[in-house]
Amino acid sequence: MDMKKRIHLELRNRTPSDVKELVLDNCRSNEGKIEGLTDEFEELEFLSTINVGLTSVANLPKLNKLKKLELSDNRISGGLEVLAEKCPNLTHLNLSGNKIKDLSTIEPLEKLENLKSLDLFNCEVTNLNDYRDNVFKLLPQLTYLDGYDRDDKEAPDSDAEGYEEGYNDGEVDDEEEEEEAAAEEERGEKRKREADDEGDEED
The missing domain is CATH 3.80.10.10 (Ribonuclease Inhibitor)
Incomplete structure (x- = not known):
């Protein structure tokens, strides 16, 4: 190019x-x-x-x-x-x-x-x-x-x-935040499922 x-x-x-x-x-x-x-x-x-x-x-x-x-x-x-x-x-x-x-x-x-x-x-x-x-x-x-x-x-x-270390930082941070949020959501779902399973066993 x-x-x-x-x-x-x-x-x-x-x-x-x-x-x-x-x-x-x-x-x-x-x-x-x-x-x-x-x-x-x-x-x-x-x-x-x-x-x-x-x-x-x-x-x-x-x-x-x-x-x-x-x-x-x-x-x-x-x-x-x-x-x-x-x-x-x-x-x-x-x-x-x-x-x-x-x-x-x-x-x-x-x-x-x-x-x-x-x-x-x-x-x-x-x-x-x-x-x-x-x-x-x-x-x-x-x-x-x-x-x-x-x-x-x-x-x-x-x-x-110089500037290289700060270059494009914003984009990386956004991606990391999204990945972290998704992982946290998954952990929450897993905990919910485990709690539901325990409830079923007690019944």
Whole structure:
């Protein structure tokens, strides 16, 4: 499915300004670029475009409220200066599994003053000498790199996962509640039957 169609389906009769979370994983991008996403998605806080064949983020619209951006398993090798311009309030950025080879590629991220967590797993840049020390020097605002802080302490789940842990919680809770209610009803019926059986025996 292409990205435009996927966005249309994800809207489900909502307007773009109603959408806070948008997951477009595994759909097809057009010529390696983001398409179908406009600056009308002004309330968007979480965007995931994992494994969509992106080579560039140049077409990203202005998303002032975006906090978390998942770009892993694409083919991005540069052009990250766009992120500071389009998503100035980004706190979590995942670029794992992209074609990032050197520190100069991530240097533009220093303009993302609120960036707390950056993931570069499976990027060639991680093989450089003193990779972690150099990234923390380059991006002093970072708290976590690849899930660990400067002292190699692991990030709490809430920081590492960002919005994912809260995603779709409501639906699961409703289902669990329905199942629990049905089970309770069944237990009640069983107790009633047992009481009736005892009554029959006494007669």
